[in-house]
Amino acid sequence: MKLVVTEKNIAAQKIADLLSVGKPKADKVYNTPVYRFQVDGDEWVTIGLRGHILEPDFMPSIVYKKSSGWQGVTAEGEVVPAHIPDFLPKPPFKTKRKPFKEDGVEMGAWKMDALPYLAYAPIEKKPKEKDIIRSLKNLAKKSDEIIIATDFDREGELIGSDALSCMKEVNDTAPVFRARYSAITKDEIQHAFSHLVELDNDLAQAGESRQDIDLIWGAVLTRYLTIVKFAGYGNVRSSGRVQTPTLALIVARERERMAFVPEDYWVIKARFGKEPEDFEATHAMARFKAEAQANAVMGHVEDASKGVISSIEKRKRTVAAPVPFNTTSLMAAAASEGLSPARTMRIAESLYMDGYISYPRVDNTVYPESLDLEGTVRKLSDVAVYRPYCQELLSKGALVATRGKKETTDHPPIHPTAAADPDKLGAPEWKLYNLIARRFLATLSESAVVEGTKVTIDVASEPFVTRGDVLVKPGFRAIYPYGLKKDEQLPSLEEGQSVDFQGATCTKKQTEPPARYSQGKLIQEMEKLGLGTKATRHAIIERLYTVKYVQNDPIEPSQLGIAVCDALGKFAPQITSPDMTATLEEDMNKIAAGEKSRKDVVDLSRDILHDVLDELLPHQEEVKDALADAVAADAYVGPCPKCGKDLQLRASSKTRSMFIGCAGWPDCDVTYPLPKGKVEALEEKCPTCGMPQIKVTAFRSKPRTLCIDPNCPTNQEPDVVVGKCPTCAEKGLDKKLIASKNPRTLKRFIRCENYEECETSYPLPQYGELTATEETCEHCGAPMVIVKTARGPWKLCPNFNCPGKEKEAEEKEAKAAQKKVAAKPTAKKAPAKKTAKKPSPKKEKE
């Protein structure tokens, strides 16, 4: 049997399709899909991995013992050659420890003085995808030839090499080959499999050096930052080769903004003509630096009532159609449509798995010749909104596509592969599909021609200018309206014509600092600097958000982010600069070319890290104070009304839920409850009571501004009678149900007015205007209420245990499942089916 190992399932499936004469048989080995077929009487099987199946880690159980001459000894008793260089004393302790207390403070398992040794700790590869490894070994045992057919790049070579090391454990006699292909097309695949080569061990070693260096630097610096000011488990402050330079970019931009000195300038605008044909023009001196100068102009035109058109210049310009989407340009375009890069990639992945779009992780921006442009346009004409445009494109004869600058042959640029129905996709899915489909059609379209008109009007010898853009030939803009400004139509004017002058206004303005990075812009900047890859950049940015180094969009660093960046910039400048990645790339190229060994490169990196620690370790106190101050500044809400110390956003150590507490605790016991959702402190104080205010953003709703004091009149809500108590009614009593808010917990609920005897109570959403109805729930008899939120009014039965709720959930699920089936495009080669997500009842409740 011949075993073909690919990087991912979809490649295994497609390669089987292309090599097999008939249809390959889909099978499973321990839950891993495999594809079996025959070629000239030979049995073949393909299996897809899931990217890397092994993962480097420090040997967890390593102990340094005197009895073994300070050599490391694993739990199995195996002696690990000590990588500890001569200048470090031999460590008589484990690299990992159990949590311990120092001066009564819990310090965590990592210890500072272990870090220099960790920089030199040996690394082993441990299994990451155990199920896949089991399936792989099972197949390898029965194989008499192994073909590694992972992606044709450095990581692909490493993934293949790791897979091979697993297979060698069970079969080291079968000959091994490598198939190199750069596109999964019939020609490429057949050529690759008829010209098999050897696995490039040097290239795999280059990839492994990347893994080792990332682990060593990441683990050592992350541990340093986390324990230098230990803030409890779960509060990790991370650092890494890619994330830290990315953070540095954001911080540098913030510094520029802080250093920016705004300058005053004045703008003079005037209105001309008669309604409705009136228009606005700006003084030709767009920005007046001095107020006197602007005032002089205002004086000149003060008495004027007419202006004369002194010139009309028309200029046509061509706007080229956009080039095909790769991952980066898709994320940038989607970001301007309000989809974050991370969200875009999640949605793109699901659209891809459902067969609507092509593989979403690509660098390529040139459609390969094998891509059937015409057929794809024909498919898209099944979508009603694209139909007229598609028919027009097809009627024009041969299709010509635009080409981007990056041409690789691994995958085609991102394009639609099937027609989608806007009613059957979720709103964000359709948004992204629509963007991709329209972009595809745009790349096959002609340029747009825009006619720009510049009109100069003379008022008492002062020139005013207005411009208008008119689309002369829509070209691609007919189908692709994204990121373009609207037409500005000017009334028809002639040179020498006199127009009414309705007066001018002078406005004082200030120059703006450079803008913060949007997520899309940051990704482009990372790409320019070689930071991360197309598949990881969005995840890196998301990581910066989760460790709370950055916040908001456009991206703004937190005080903690700035402090981390400063501390590392001062004592470990290597990790804050993109140069480390650039140097690593050079070194990896040398390893791949056989000019350097992985050991040399990694050992040198270990030495550099050790030097960095020589700087970091003596400055622990300084870094600790800087981080502590930054964390306090980020948590600061306002002054405590009782003791004057800082009120801070805090997390309960038991429940992890957030509250506001006084920094003077335990001497001062002032606390305030917080509602659910993301909380941010505001500088502006409550206009009613003067206490600090917070911005609260609950899941999928608009942010609200609240006073932190539950007793503030702005937080009071009158009790509302919502109906009759059904339990008391059964007993023949006439009792009312009342909705009210608990001022201590901010929770709003309904209970019986006779609550001392009757237990009837229902929870309510925490915010939104509440109104009672006359209706009662048909399932449980509870009174129906209406809650008005940002998303509109919503009628609900408040009873959490209402039998109607279960039915509703069932119906919803059934409907969703139906939708899923109906939404499946009728593509012939539908990719693997995605499992439907389970609806989370907790999130839906909010």
Next chain:
DNA sequence: GCAAGGTC
């Protein structure tokens, strides 16, 4: 409890 890189 760490990184970044694949992929789901």
